[in-house]
Amino acid sequence: MSQLFRRFISLPIQSIRSFHSFDEVTPAKYISTRLQNGIGSRYVCQLQRLTIQVCKEFRTSFGTREWIANELTAFARQHPYVVIYVQPRRHRPPNVIGEYLSGDRQWIPLSNCDRSHVNWWIHSLLTQQGDPQWRLLKQMHTDSPSIQGTWTPFTNKPIDRTLRIYPDKDLTDIEYPQMTATQQIKELFEQEKLNKTT
């Protein structure tokens, strides 16, 4: 059921098969950024070039054609730092190719995709940093792992606990500050003895 729910959330599932090679092992990586992107609330978009390959006649590229007719100009106006090429190719499936600042390149097939799906894929290319697929090893990245120092059992404790030599008599005596039952019975026994004698 969770898989079904996921399928509804994240869009075209059919194209995962087409661009993921199951033979190769996906590389594992930690989170990283180029040129300390984002520090001091300064952000540079990593996508530089976007090539849309489309056919004018075939049914497979109907969604991309609609997207180009309706939303391409608005997209280009909104993101002026991205260069967009539209490359008409006769009787071939439509593709989107993104090229990034780091030199990486992503290729996504858009055959039989809806207009909204095409929009989703192009925006996903826009928001990425370039690495096509990698396994996430850690969900965070820090340069300064601990500020108050690593925790030990003696942090925020009085110093004389560390200096004491165990077993310590003072600490053990606190455990039985009152009289024990055996001591009470012994005292009673002795009192009775004294009463009998007197």
Place this chain on the structure above:
Amino acid sequence: MFIRTIPKLVQDNIQYDKEVQQLYNKVNDLTHDKYKNRLFAVIQVGNEQRKVTTEDIICKVDEFHPTIGDRIRFEKVLLVGSSDFTVIGRPILNPHFVRVEGIVIEKTLSQTQMDYYYAPKKKSVGARHFLWRDPLTMIRITNIEILGPLPGTNQSDS
């Protein structure tokens, strides 16, 4: 029967308050030199609590509406600390006291994950495999700062 009663509001012991006030004053003096000491905070991001400092990246494995380059202020700050002191909220701190800001760096998809299900004996259930990619959002923490003195002390307004 167990009857749950609301405890009465006890007037603050003035003598005790004076003792605590010295501690508050110490912490208030420490907060002034914010450029010398690095601060850390514990924030809640979508049902998850993360310990963050400035210039570090956290990943949220979920759909997230803000796009790249959007600046975010985290409202749920549970704890703020420096090398010398920690201020713990119950459960969260006053938004006029601390400010934790971040910027969305990246919105990607995770690696292709697969669930394989194999039940040949059952009717109409053969081998099934589900493929999916989780949406990820990377958020960089830009600044953590203390805006004023501790709330509830003599130096603060409230």
